[in-house]
Amino acid sequence: MSDDALESSVAAPESDKVVSTYSDHIPRDEHNISRSDISENALKVLYRLHKSGHKAFLVGGGVRDLLLGLKPKDFDIATDATPDEVKKLFRNSRLVGRRFRLAHILFGRDIIEVATFRGHHSDEAQGKNVSSQSQEGMLLRDNVYGSIEEDAERRDFTVNALYYDIADFSIRDFCGGLQDLEQRRIDLIGDPETRYREDPVRMLRAVRFAVKLQMRISERTSSPIKQLAPLLKDIPAARLFEESLKLLLSGQGEQTYQMLKEYNLLQQLYPILFDQAEDPKSQALIAAALRNTDERIADEKRVTPAFIYSALLWYNVEQKAQEVMAESGLPSNDAFLMAMNETLDFQIKSIAIPKRFTTTMRDIWMLQTRMSKRYGKHAYRILHHPKFRAAYDFLLLRGEIEGGDLIELGEWWTQFQDVDEDSKRSMVAKLNKPVGKRRRYYKKKPKASQ
Template identity: 50%
Template sequence: MPRRLIKKLKGLISGEQGKPALKVIPRGEHHFPEEDIRRNVLSVLDGLTDAGFEAYLVGGSIRDGLIGLHPKDFDIATSATPEQIKAVFPRNCRLIGRRFRLAHVRFGREIIEVATFRANHSKDEDNEHRSAQSEEGLLLRDNVFGTLDEDAIRRDFTANALYYRHTDGAVLDFVNGYQDIRRHTLRLIGDPEQRYREDPVRMLRAARFAAKLDFEIEPATAAPIRELSELLGLIPPARLFEEVLKLFLGGYAQAVWPLLVEYDLARWLFPLSIPEVNNDTGVQSMIELALRNTDNRLAEGKPVTPAFLFAVLLWGPLQTEWRRAQENGLHAAPALQKAIQKVTAKQAQHTSIPKRFGLPMREIWELQGRLDQRSPKRCESLIQHPRFRAAYDLLLLREEAGEIEPGLGDWWTRYQEADSDERAALCQGLGGNKKPRRRRRYKNRRSSNPSNS
């Protein structure tokens, strides 16, 4: 059967051929916080509309505003092509992307993302420079431009397909997204299996939005996820790393991890960390505690680092490999280095670990053994180490989760709070004040008699 006919049949089955009905929610009947729209965002909207193009706020900013959150990132959808957008903002616009071409309009450090309305791929299926799909259905290129209503049904979830018209404050809804938001329902637009095959990352987005918004994933949207989770293996590790940051550094990591495990998505992000593989004493509790603490730190405005999260998620697999290397005859130190290399290499096949995070993660692991070596000089050296605080936090997690007996963490807590005399006393209590025994040195014995000339 010709490929074009197959695509047309799929479109008919998923209902993409019918034009969606527009519902307009006027200002006064919704609660989107217009006062949160920044001046630069309004400048872009005004610039495009003054030039004769349609332009709307769209996506997460509208969704978040309607459920009572304060939007931070404002995305704009427009009828202008990328080149026309650049013509409107010639000095501060940059076109980016090959798979999904769009415009970045800069105002100092602020970047406003502007995308042209997209359409169904069957509309331009013969132009491989605009539209391309793999044999598995994965979208390789998505630059088929269309109209506002076509753009709405090309978006992923109904809650993300609402448009705000700044000229009169109305919200435009083509897919019943406003009703789904009010019902706290996450629903995929179109045929779920087809949409997940187009972009498997949508399965991760489903888990992320459900956790972030406290929405229920609609049954038809949830049904294919476990079966299709293996499609995440087609996604480059670098892109999955970026998705991991969104999943775990958004303030809802503790809620999203169980969903990733439930829908078999965690297996394709952290295959060594899932419960059925990583089942040593306390390691799953460590993950839960670390994700909870991460959420708390973000809520308090404190910094977090992916290096620490990766160190926790991979701690159990590291212990397994370390034991195995020692059982094969290696001493502890070289066995640890071999285990680190093996675990990080396996993990990098699924989510890449950039060096700026991989090296600190390694140091956090290596410091665990040194924390128990508490002579005065070593303690002062350790506490000055740039990864000491993260290593100390990992030690506390290990104790709280029951992986090791408590005590060492409390000792280091007291040491950090103590003055120099109290620190010396703490080490003395361990016998750490004893001077190391010196090796006897032997002088080179030379003949005391001068050599005969």
């Protein structure tokens, strides 16, 4: 029996995945989390909340990663203090969010996020606070406050519903998150279909955590994803841009991409790729770009989402340019510009790529068409273009996939960057200049004498 089949056959009933009256309380001497591994700024916030009479817990990914022996990127805090009470305690704070009201405590560039315990929506009838849902079940506003037990039930995955109590340094586990950590399993709290309808981005988070933590998604959690994937179309494009960065710039972009495709999620984020899903050349370029980015992240080098997006959409731009030329008879340069505009206009309806990145994408794409024109001063202009390096790296990737003249062109630019000025002039001089139409000059006839 396969792992998934076995897991499905022994999956806990739904009631086992929600809050019960019993709480696993793990004392300090029975877990591996040390305060020395927690951000100093996060500890300051926890201590001040605690000394002011509030409950204060480190929660979510920070606790999960510390238990796994990883270094957390963020330290989030949950408390019974309301956002307004948090703001009164911390001058260096600001309240953010409409859908989820949060407090951000600012320590220079370091931001500690503080959230008030969430409660059940049924409390709305009692006038405790405000929550609203769309007809599809998506949460539009969620500022219902409650107890820590209710807060645990409201979280997405069991491994993210672990709380580190600053009062006695213990861990509180209300949903079996510790067991799922041990079994390397990503499991939703509550009914999966209901939770995905509340927030479809949870489907993306399931994939991201599975890849990042090298875990498997439980059968009950994964089974509704393909059917419910189209719900992502209802998510604001700006939010999906932020989520796409976490997915593809995580250091495991290539593996994440493949899992997104497996669960029918990729098509929702990049519908323009649907026609190219089986194109081996397109898929090879995307895989190479993601692999290159993963390696750069591992080496702690700078990366830009513009490079990934350029690879994702490149062959669509090329194909669209050919279609425009065939239909309109426009020159290749004009057709290429039109193809870029149409491709980007279509893509940003799904993922709102900011202009600072689409500008870089345009530069990378346009330089692909210009790098073969190296005669005269063209080579020097291209070399000194602000986005030359990104375009050059992109050219080398294309050469790996397509071979032929692109390999030779990439080698020429590799050499051109490294040689001295005299050698540069020599390299350019050896190129065959384009032969244009010769202009004829006619000798004027002498004027007849009067």
